[in-house]
Amino acid sequence: MKAWVGLYECTCRIFGSSSLKDKRRVLKSIKTKLKNRYNLSVAEVGHQDSWQLAKLAFAAVGSQKEIVERELRRGSRFIESTSDIEILDDHVTIV
Secondary structure, eight states, X not given: OOOEEEEEEEEEEETTOOXXXXXXHHHHHHHHHHHHHXXXXXXXXXXXXXXXXXXXEEEEEESSHHHHHHHHHHHHHHHHHOTTEXXXXXXXXXX
16 A cells, blocks of 8 residues: 655745744644644744745645645645735645
């Protein structure tokens, strides 16, 4: 049986953030919801010192490619629906 691994990466703008503390508050909420609602592994992987930019990545693992793809889509739609953040660029990798 083959295991599938999916990785979603996105560069985002955080609206109304005037400090790293503001940014961390917004990202913590998003990361917690992605972990709890969609069972995704999530991390901030870039732009850690920028107040209004973030690079997020989340991963899903499963025995069926379609399930992994679906979970990544659900996670990306959640980020798109969040009013505090805008996706500027994204990329999906599935192996």
